[in-house]
Amino acid sequence: MLLPVIMAGGSGSRLWPLSRSLYPKQFIRLTSDKSMLQETVARLTGIEHQAPLFICNEDHRFIVAEQLRETKQAHTGILLEPVGRNTAPAITLAALQARHQGDDPLLLVLAADHVIEDERAFQRAVLEAQHIAEEGKLVTFGIVPNAPETGYGYIKKGKAYSATSFHVNEFVEKPSLKTAQHYVQTGEYCWNSGMFMFKASRFLEELKVHRPDILEACHQAIEHAKPDLDFIRINEAIFQDCPAESIDYAVMENTQDAVMVPMDAGWSDVGSFSALWEISKRDEAGNALVGDVLTASANNNYIYSQDKLVSAVGVDDLVIVETKDAVLVANRHKVQDVKNIVSQLKQLDRTEYQQHREVYRPWGSHDEIAAGERYHVKHLKIKPGERTALQQHHHRAEHWVVVQGTAKVTNGDKSYLVAENASTFIPVGAPHRIENPGKIDLHLIEVRSGCYLNEDDVVRLEEYGVGY
Template sequence: MLLPVIMAGGSGSRLWPLSRTHYPKQFISLTSDDTMLQETIKRLDGIEHKSPFLICNEEHRFIVAEQLRNNSIAHSGIVLEPVGRNTAPAIALAALQAVNDGDDPLLLVLAADHVIKNEVRFADAVEQAKVHAIDGKLVTFGIVPTGPETGYGYIKQGNSVGRTGYDVERFVEKPNLETAKEYVASEEYLWNSGMFLFKASRYLEELGAHRPDILEACKKSIAGCSSDLDFIRLDEEAFKACPDDSVDYAVMEKTKDAVVVPLDAQWSDVGSFSSLWEVADKDLNGNVAHGDVITTGTNNSFIYSQSKLVSTVGVDDLVVVETKDAVLVAHKDKVQDVKSIVNELKKQDRNECKQHREVYRPWGSHDEIADGKRFHVKHLIVKPGESTATQMHYHRAEHWVVVQGTAKVLNGEKSYILSENESTYVAIGSPHKIENPGKVDLHLIEVRTGNYLEEDDIVRIEEYGVGY
């Protein structure tokens, strides 16, 4: 049976300000109402498979679990990486977990942040690749190039294997433009997609042969793992000792059993706003618009509005992205340089590169409304049946106003119910928490007042994984 392995780690910067360190592009809705992670899993509907196995950063665990829950997606486990160690260890963790469960499935390794518009061709390519994987080959999917792209690595096809695959003659790093043109003209090269199919046991054999240090570290990490709700927590010390390496370098470039199956399915890794513009649906003027957007005399542009009206007049080939706390305006040919903006934000230690104004928690979310010298206003949403951690503050008091739903409040030694249009005051030093005992989302307005209003003024009296 085929076991999809979804790699949902990473925190890319090329789609800032939509993508942030704590909320990267795989968790964003970019080409449909579903997020890229949800689209990746939906893409498997045409393939017989087990429930997917996911690997993500520990800080993204509740986002992953919530997005699976929202689409009623069953899973075979969510492994939490305490630190990023690239794709070779990530795949090893999935393979070891599968083998430890007494199985040896075919692992279909997919990134959670790719777009594939022709899902029928994708499913056909997977079926073709299964023939080679069952035969013990390590299969990679090579994208049929649509042009001389310099942002991708390439795979040179060797001799044909059966009717559907080719031996991998060599992997090639990202070329310059002239070399990329030569590759495409030769019709011997494919783009390296970073998607794979192989038996769990075969991957472990090859990893053990070429990078036994990675395999040993992953074995120790799995041996010391523990379960926490939906999550599999690795032995942190063991995994931090694991070398950082990609599956291409660690295994695929070294094995003698690599096979590439061509895939022509309108694929993109959406590595920039220009590539997102290319795969998105456009109006008659070549514009891609998302949200509250009005244009006139505008052509071939990408315009994204999250919270405000965005209007453009007489412009061409622009990228305009508005979020609640940042605006990006860039020429479509210069979007690769967005990384330099993110690097500058990091140097200044600005929060805009780390997370959005709206922050997701296991119990719901909070969104900043106003921020002053001695006050801070937030909109809180608490999901049904959930509650914040019990906590207290030494420097701030809080006012809570219920605007929708019902709140059960712990405030000092008192516990009471608040309904819509009712409010309460939490004094400095008073233990408190908010619970939603109802069946609909609870919406509150929180007003903080005091001489120090930062998030680190908090004492959690009981832990809830991530408090507030």
């Protein structure tokens, strides 16, 4: 049986400010009403498979779980990498986990942040690869190129393995423009998609030959993993000593059993705003517009509005992205340099590279509305049946005003309900928490006041996942 392994790590810095390190592009709704992660799962419909196995890092665990819950998507586990070690160790963990469960499935390794426009073509390629992988081959999917792209690695076709697949001649690093043009003209090369299929046992056999150090480190990390709700926590002390390596370098470039299945399915890794503009629906002037946007005499722009009206007059070839806490204006042909802004934000120790103004938690979200020297105002949303951590503060008091739903409040040694249009006061030092006992989302306004209002003024007395 086919086991999809969906890798949901990565930070997506080139799509800042939409993508942040704590909420990267795979969790964003870029091209539809589903996130890229949800789209990755949805395109498996029609292919017989087990519930997918997901791999993500510790910071994103609740986002993955919530997005699966939204779509009622079953899974066979969510592996939590304590540190990033590239794709070879991540896939090794998945293969070992599958074998640990007593199975030897075909692993279909997918990235959670790719766009595939032609799902039928994708499914045909997967079914073709399935027959090849069952014969013990390690399949890589090569994307039929439609342009001399310098941002992708390439795979050169070898002799035919079947009517629609080829032995791999070689893997090629990202080329110069001239070399990329030659690759496309010859028709002998495909883009390296980073998608694979093979039996779990065959991958582990090849890894044992070529990178036994990675195999041993991952084996020990899995052996000492601990289950935690929907998550499988990999042992950090062991895994951090695992070498960091891509699957291409560790296995695919060394094995004699690599086979490429070409895929012509409207694929994109959406690695930049220019790539996003290319795959987006555009108006007659070539503008891709998302949100509340007005234009006049503007052409070939990508304009995204999250929170405000954005208007553009007499401008061409720009990327304009407005979020609640940041605005990006860039030349559409220079968007690869957006990562330099992210680097500057890191150097300045600013939070905008890391998270959005609206911050997501296991219980819901909170969004800063206003802030001053001695006050902060936030909008909290708490999902039905959820609650925040029990905590107290040494320097601030809080007023809570319920605007939708009913809140169950713990305030010191008291517990009581607060209905819509009512409020309550949490004094300095009082242990407190908010619960939503109802059937609809609970919305409330929190007003913090005091001499010190930073997030580190918190003592968690009883954890629930992550407090705020």
